[in-house]
Amino acid sequence: MKLADKPMNTAVAFVLFSALAVPSGMLGQTSPPDPPETPAPQAAADGGRPVSWKTMLSNIASDQERIWLFPLKLGGEDHWIPAASVVGATAGLVALDPYDAPYFRHTSSFSGFNKIFSGNVTAYGTLAAPVSLYLGGLLRKDSKMQKTALLAGEAVADSEILATFLKDATERVRPAAIGANESYSDTWFESKGSLLRGKGSMPSGHTIAAMSVATVIARRYGNHRWVPYVAYGLAGVVGFSRVSLSAHFVSDVFVGGALGYSISRFAVLQQ
Numbered sequence: 504m505k506l507a508d509k510p511m512n513t514a515v516a517f518v519l520f521s522a523l524a525v526p527s528g529m530l531g532q533t534s535p536p537d538p539p540e541t542p543a544p545q546a547a548a549d550g551g552r553p554v555s556w557k558t559m560l561s562n563i564a565s566d567q568e569r570i571w572l573f574p575l576k577l578g579g580e581d582h583w584i585p586a587a588s589v590v591g592a593t594a595g596l597v598a599l600d601p602y603d604a605p606y607f608r609h610t611s612s613f614s615g616f617n618k619i620f621s622g623n624v625t626a627y628g629t630l631a632a633p634v635s636l637y638l639g640g641l642l643r644k645d646s647k648m649q650k651t652a653l654l655a656g657e658a659v660a661d662s663e664i665l666a667t668f669l670k671d672a673t674e675r676v677r678p679a680a681i682g683a684n685e686s687y688s689d690t691w692f693e694s695k696g697s698l699l700r701g702k703g704s705m706p707s708g709h710t711i712a713a714m715s716v717a718t719v720i721a722r723r724y725g726n727h728r729w730v731p732y733v734a735y736g737l738a739g740v741v742g743f744s745r746v747s748l749s750a751h752f753v754s755d756v757f758v759g760g761a762l763g764y765s766i767s768r769f770a771v772l773q774q
Contacts, residue, residue: 552773554653566661566770589761596754601687604678604752613747620744622709629713629741632720633659651723658715658767665762666711670703677704679749690752707751707759713741714763715771722772738763 554562577583607613633655640648676690694703717738721731742760745751751759768774 552654552771554650554657556653559653559657562657562771563660566657566766567664569770570661570665570766593754593758596757597752600690600752600754604681604687604749607746608678608681608749617744617748620740622744622748622750625709625713625741625744628737629659629709629716632716636720647723651719654723654771655716655719658719658763658771659712661766661770662711662715662763663708665766666706666708666759669706670708673703673705675704675752675755677750678752704751705755705758706762707742707745707755709745710738710742710751710756710759711763713738714760715767718764718767719772722768722774
C-alpha cells in the first residue's frame with residue numbers, strides 16, 4: 504500500500520510517533536537548557552557524551568570500533584552473561600519462527616493495524632522523532648534537546664551500519680518472500696541482492712533504528728517517568744508491525760531490538 508493512499512492513517516501514526524519527540528514539552532514542563540559546554544573527552548556538562556555536527560563522524564567511527572571489538576571483551580562476567588542470554592533467546596525464537604511466521608502470513612486479524620503502521624509510516628515516524636526533537640531544541644534554545652536528537656541520529660547510523668552487514672552476511676529470506684510450498688525453516692543464505700543493500704531479514708532494520716532512538720530518549724529523559732514507557736512502547740509497536748506485515752520473523756525483531764538498545768546505551772551514551 505502506498506503511503507499517499509491513506510493520508511488519515513499516516514496522520515494518526517505520526518501523532519503517536521510525535522510523542523517520542525517532545526519528552527519535556529507535553530506535560531507543560533520546561534526543562535532548563537544545559538549550561539554552556541566546554542566538552543571534556545569523557546563527558547559533557549549535562550553528564551552526557553559530547554556531540555555536535557562537527558564531531559558526528561568521528562563519534563560514529565569511535566562507536567564502530569567499540570561495537571566491532573566488543574567480542575574481545577566477552578571474557579568478563581559482566582559481558583558474557585547478558586550476551587549469552589541474548590544468543591540463547593535468539594536461538595529459541597529462531598526455532599519457533601517456522602511455527603509463528605505462517606500464522607502472521609495468513610491471518611487477517613491485523614489488517615487494520617497494518618494499514619496504519621505500514622513500513623513507510625514506521626520508518627518516517629522513527630525519523631520524525633529526532634528531527635522534531637532537534638527543531639524543538641532550536642526553538643526553545645534547549646541544548647539538551649538538540650544533543651539528544653544528535654545522539655539519536657548517531658545511534659541510528661551506528662545501528663544501520665551493523666544491520667546492513669548482518670543482513671548481507673546472513674542473507675535470510677523474509678517471511679513474505681517464502682512461497683506456498685516452501686519451508687519456513689530453510690531461510691538462511693537464500694536472499695540474494697547487491698552488496699551493502701541489506702536485503703536480508705536478520706535483523707529488522709526498522710526495529711533496530713526505532714529501539715536506538717527510543718533508548719537514547721528514554722535514558723536522557725528518564726526523570727520523566729512516562730517517557731521510557733512511551734519511547735519503548737512505540738519501538739515495540741514498530742517491531743510488532745514488522746512481524747504482522749510478514750516483513751520479518753520474530754527472531755529478526757528481537758535481535759534488532761537487542762542490538763538497538765545495546766548500541767545506544769553502551770556505545771553511544773556509554774552508560
